[in-house]
Structures are given as structure tokens and as C-alpha cells.
Amino acid sequence: MLCEMCGKSVPFTKSVMIDGAKLEVCPECARFGDDYKASSSSQSSGQSTGGSRTVIEQRLERREKRMGTKDVYAQAKTVEVVENYGRTIREAREAKGMDLDAFSKFISEKKGTMAKIEANRLVPDDKLVKKIEKALDIKLLETVSSGAGQSTGGGSSGRMTLGDFIKKK
Numbered sequence: 001m002l003c004e005m006c007g008k009s010v011p012f013t014k015s016v017m018i019d020g021a022k023l024e025v026c027p028e029c030a031r032f033g034d035d036y037k038a039s040s041s042s043q044s045s046g047q048s049t050g051g052s053r054t055v056i057e058q059r060l061e062r063r064e065k066r067m068g069t070k071d072v073y074a075q076a077k078t079v080e081v082v083e084n085y086g087r088t089i090r091e092a093r094e095a096k097g098m099d100l101d102a103f104s105k106f107i108s109e110k111k112g113t114m115a116k117i118e119a120n121r122l123v124p125d126d127k128l129v130k131k132i133e134k135a136l137d138i139k140l141l142e143t144v145s146s147g148a149g150q151s152t153g154g155g156s157s158g159r160m161t162l163g164d165f166i167k168k169k
């Protein structure tokens with residue numbers, strides 16, 4: 001028989017666990033591993049090579065999966081600015097009787113910036129969102145459990161179609 005560790009031909013091998021993999025090794029190499037505790041059904045020798053190989057492959061696979069857990073968006077709940085934030089802001093602002101100029105001054109932002117935001121063409125950053133929410137007493141954030149439907153890149157965002165933009169001009 002061949003030792004799976006050093007490749008030496010020996011009269012008999014010993015099953016040991018080395019780094020989580022079962023190997024058939026010569027008595028000399030057996031020192032490096034732990035005794036393999038065979039599960040009751042003894043379908044040992046013949047399969048051993050394939051067996052240990054698979055264990056290693058499985059371990060690698062598992063490790064890869066663990067590392068691939070960067071995909072936070074898979075299940076994570078994220079807080080996002082509501083889809084029609086522009087209209088929400090504008091309506092709240094008008095309800096308070098402020099024109100864009102006054103409102104921009106009120107929250108000390110550039111009028112151009114606010115105009116873009118109200119046109120839904122610029123998503124306000126967190127800080128600005130908080131400021132607007134406070135100034136107008138509205139909610140602009142919603143918790144989204146991002147799944148398939150929420151992919152940012154895909155199609156035009158939500159119900160706003162290209163047609164909507166064209167009509168407005």
C-alpha cells in the first residue's frame with residue numbers, strides 16, 4: 001500500500017485524521033495525525049483517496065462561501081430615501097408656505113441643489129435628509145429589505161419612466 005502522505009510503499013497503512021482530512025498513511029506519518037475514528041460502517045480502504053479529497057474540497061468550498069459573505073445586500077435591510085422624495089419635499093415645503101428660495105435659505109443649502117432634489121434628480125445625502133426632515137416635519141427615509149426588486153441599476157427606478165420626464169419638459 002502507498003502512504004498518502006509521503007508516498008512510501010508500506011505493508012499496511014493506518015487511517016488518521018490530518019487537518020480534518022482522512023488519510024491512509026504509513027506508521028511513520030501516522031504520528032502527524034490523529035487517530036481516525038471510523039464511523040461504524042467500515043467501508044474503508046478502497047475509497048480513502050476519493051474520500052479525503054472530497055473533505056478537502058468541501059472545506060475549501062465552505063471557506064469560499066464564508067469569504068463571499070461580502071454580499072451584504074443579499075438579506076440586509078437598508079434605509080433608503082423614499083422613491084418620490086422630490087415631490088414629498090416640495091409638497092411639504094409648499095404646505096409651509098415657503099418658496100424654494102426661502103426654504104433653501106432656511107436650511108442653508110444651495111437653491112440649485114434643492115431644485116434638483118425636488119425634481120428627483122439628486123438624492124440628498126444622509127445629513128441633508130435629516131435636515132430636510134426636521135425642517136419640514138416629514139419622513140424621507142424608509143427601511144427596505146432589499147431583495148430582487150430593489151436592484152438599483154436595473155430599469156428606470158420604480159414607477160418613474162422616461163415618458164414622465166419627457167412630458168414634464
Ligand SMILES: [Zn+2]
Nearest residue numbers: 003006026029
Ligand atoms: Zn508516510
